[in-house]
Amino acid sequence: MATKLKAVKCPQCGSEKHEQIDKKRYRCLNCGTEFFLDDDDININVNHHYDFQSSSTFGSDLGVGMKLGIVALLIPLAVVFIFVFFLFQTGESSVASGGKDSVSVRETFEEMIPMIHDGKACVFYMTDRDYTVGFGQDESKYVNGYYLGFRDATTGKVLVDQLFMSEEDARDESVSSISNTSISYLQQAHRWFLIIGKRYVFEIEPKSLAIKDVSKSLFKGKQAMSTGISSITFIDSDYGEGFEVHNNLAETYYYFPASNRLYSEEAFKFAKRLPPSELNGEVRDTAYWEMHKKNISEETSSAGGLLRLWKVHAKYHLGDPQDFSFYNWISQTFSYDPGNRLVSATPVTNWFIGFNGGVVYQDAQRLLIAFYPSMAPDANSVFQMRDKEGNVLWTQALRRFSNVSVGACYGNKIWFLGQRSRRSGYDDIHSYSFDINTGKWAQGAQMSQEYSIKNE
Numbered sequence: 001m002a003t004k005l006k007a008v009k010c011p012q013c014g015s016e017k018h019e020q021i022d023k024k025r026y027r028c029l030n031c032g033t034e035f036f037l038d039d040d041d042i043n044i045n046v047n048h049h050y051d052f053q054s055s056s057t058f059g060s061d062l063g064v065g066m067k068l069g070i071v072a073l074l075i076p077l078a079v080v081f082i083f084v085f086f087l088f089q090t091g092e093s094s095v096a097s098g099g100k101d102s103v104s105v106r107e108t109f110e111e112m113i114p115m116i117h118d119g120k121a122c123v124f125y126m127t128d129r130d131y132t133v134g135f136g137q138d139e140s141k142y143v144n145g146y147y148l149g150f151r152d153a154t155t156g157k158v159l160v161d162q163l164f165m166s167e168e169d170a171r172d173e174s175v176s177s178i179s180n181t182s183i184s185y186l187q188q189a190h191r192w193f194l195i196i197g198k199r200y201v202f203e204i205e206p207k208s209l210a211i212k213d214v215s216k217s218l219f220k221g222k223q224a225m226s227t228g229i230s231s232i233t234f235i236d237s238d239y240g241e242g243f244e245v246h247n248n249l250a251e252t253y254y255y256f257p258a259s260n261r262l263y264s265e266e267a268f269k270f271a272k273r274l275p276p277s278e279l280n281g282e283v284r285d286t287a288y289w290e291m292h293k294k295n296i297s298e299e300t301s302s303a304g305g306l307l308r309l310w311k312v313h314a315k316y317h318l319g320d321p322q323d324f325s326f327y328n329w330i331s332q333t334f335s336y337d338p339g340n341r342l343v344s345a346t347p348v349t350n351w352f353i354g355f356n357g358g359v360v361y362q363d364a365q366r367l368l369i370a371f372y373p374s375m376a377p378d379a380n381s382v383f384q385m386r387d388k389e390g391n392v393l394w395t396q397a398l399r400r401f402s403n404v405s406v407g408a409c410y411g412n413k414i415w416f417l418g419q420r421s422r423r424s425g426y427d428d429i430h431s432y433s434f435d436i437n438t439g440k441w442a443q444g445a446q447m448s449q450e451y452s453i454k455n456e
Contacts, residue, residue, distance in 0.1 A: 102452045103140045104132040110146075110181050111194065112447065114153060114408040114415040114431065115206035121153035121408060121415040123431060123447065124204055126164070126181060126194065133455060140455050145170065148194075148202070148211045153415055153431040156445030160209045164196070184234050186241040188319050189258035198231045201243075219245075222262045224253055238325045239272055240316075258319025272321035275340040279317040285343075287313050289367050291359050294332060294351065300375070307354040307371060309390055310334070313343040348390025354382070361407030361414050364388065368414055368434065370404050373397075378421075385439060394439035402426055412436045417447070 010028035019027050027034050108128040115124050127149075131142040145168075149161035165173070183194045183204075192204035193214075201215045219225035227248040235244050235254060242256035254268040255261070263271060276283050289311055293304030312334070316322045326342045328335045334345035357371035360383070367386055372379045381401040385393040398420075405417040413433045420427045431444035 101455050102134075103142060103455045104134075105451050105453060106130045106132070107447075107449045109429065109447065109449070111183050112417055112429065113183055113405055114417060115150075115192070115204075116408055116410045117150065117159070117206045117209060119410065121410060121413070121431065121433070121444070122159060122206060122209075123151045123153050123417065123445070124183075124192075124206065125149055125151065125447070126196070142453075143167075146196075150206070150209050151445060151447070153433075154444045156447070160211070162211060164200075182234055184241075186257060188241050189256075191257060193234075193257075195232060195234065195243075198233060199229065201229075201232060218257070219255065219262070222255075224251065224262060224264075239323060240321045241319070242321075254321065256319050256321070261320060263321065268321050271317075272323045273339045274317070276315045279315075279320075282318050282320075283315050284318050285313070285315055287311065287364065289348070289359065289362050290327065291357055291369060292327065292332065293354075293357060300355065303355045303372075303375070304357060305353065305355055305375075306351040307349075307357040308347055308351050309349045309367075309369075309386070310345055311348050311388075311390070312345045315341045315343060348386075355379075358404070360404060360416055361409060363409065366393070366436070368407060370401070372400075383434065383439075383441075385434070385436070396434070396439050396441055398441065409436070415444070 010033055019029060021027055021034070025034060106129070108130075109125055110128060111124070111126040113124055115122055125148070127147050128145075129147050130144050131140055133140050143163060143166050145166035146164045147161055148164050150159040151157060152159060180197050181195060183192070185192050192206070194202040194204055196202065199215070200213065201218055203212045203214045203218075204210075205212070215229060219229075225245065225247050230246045230248050230250065232243050232245040235242050240254075240256060241258060242254055245253050245255055247253070252265045254263040254265070256263075289309055292308050292310065294306040294308070295301065295303075296305030310327075312326065314324060314326070316324070322341065323337075323339050324341070326334045326337055326345060334342065353373065354371035355373075355375055357369060360368040360370050362368070365388055368383065369386070370381055370383050373382050379400060380397040381399070381404070383396045383398065385395075387393055400421040401418045402421045403419050407414045407416040409415070412435055414436060415431060415433045417429055418432055419429050428449055429447040431447070432441060433444060434441050
């Protein structure tokens with residue numbers, strides 16, 4: 001067969017500019033492609049070079065139909081994956097922020113106690129509050145930190161809410177453990193006080209819904225405290241209604257708001273043991289109830305198992321040190337009184353079965369107690385109202401409470417805060433009330449620990 005002459009062109013770019021490498025191989029001067037010529041009709045064949053080696057031969061072993069099938073399968077899977085991904089992101093954001101343009105709020109209540117304002121029950125609280133916005137949202141104007149406030153006990157409406165200290169300031173002030181808080185009503189002074197971190201003292205006035213920092217003004221005119229407070233705590237109620245306070249010179253004093261007296265450590269120890277005959281005519285009588293417990297066995301540990309109520313009559317010096325540690329836990333009776341202030345102590349009940357018992361509320365006419373009737377994990381909480389002689393007026397058994405606060409009384413209702421047990425955990429904290437006369441109970445406001453607000 002005659003040879004047909006053809007112009008040698010690059011099979012990639014079509015250029016006729018090339019150089020001959022050897023007898024049959026050429027390289028394009030335009031694009032660099034190497035090619036060779038057959039002996040037959042001068043067919044041009046590209047000589048492919050790769051700069052990598054495949055790690056798998058999977059693709060080369062599959063036919064075109066198989067490859068198309070795989071692609072057809074992967075496309076819907078990819079679509080589903082993308083949909084689930086965005087759904088998850090949206091859901092996560094919704095959980096974190098409570099939805100679009102909202103802020104998630106988490107409360108950790110350090111203190112919570114019912115009080116009376118304007119003839120209605122309210123709840124004073126101190127909380128560690130955290131605000132969280134969802135992914136992609138603008139930062140909120142809300143400040144993480146520690147807050148003080150009041151809520152209506154029936155509706156949950158916020159009456160007052162004020163920032164005590166931001167999270168950032170708490171770090172700067174080394175206020176790392178707000179759990180060192182305590183709150184107490186000083187009966188003789190008719191004043192509520194809150195101590196935070198053993199450094200800050202607030203006076204709480206439910207009548208006006210005021211919360212005032214009195215850390216400095218409380219000791220106005222007391223020269224011994226002019227150096228400032230290094231730490232402050234409530235003294236044990238057996239020793240009076242006041243504070244143990246240490247100044248910045250590491251000196252210890254005892255302050256009693258009802259009398260506005262500041263005692264040195266030596267003077268405090270002396271005064272609390274004075275007999276009524278040496279109390280300068282300022283002697284007062286008091287009568288109150290105490291609940292004592294006795295373990296049924298080692299298994300009950302601190303839960304007790306047997307409970308008993310005592311009515312105690314004693315004398316004290318208004319607004320000053322005292323020593324009311326009359327009860328002997330070894331003999332389980334009232335005995336030695338170093339200051340001769342004990343007038344009488346009378347058991348108003350025999351021992352009765354009850355676990356983790358406590359006094360919720362008491363006044364001159366009545367007391368409300370709470371206890372578990374057994375050690376069963378699902379045992380109800382028993383609430384019992386008794387008169388001043390210890391007689392049972394009514395009893396209510398309610399689904400188990402894991403904890404119950406002290407109570408506040410106004411009119412014919414006693415209010416308290418409680419958290420009830422569930423198989424899956426615990427309810428949110430709620431306010432509750434009992435009718436004094438009938439025992440009828442009602443659930444009030446929920447003190448939610450997680451909720452959402454609008455991001456403004």
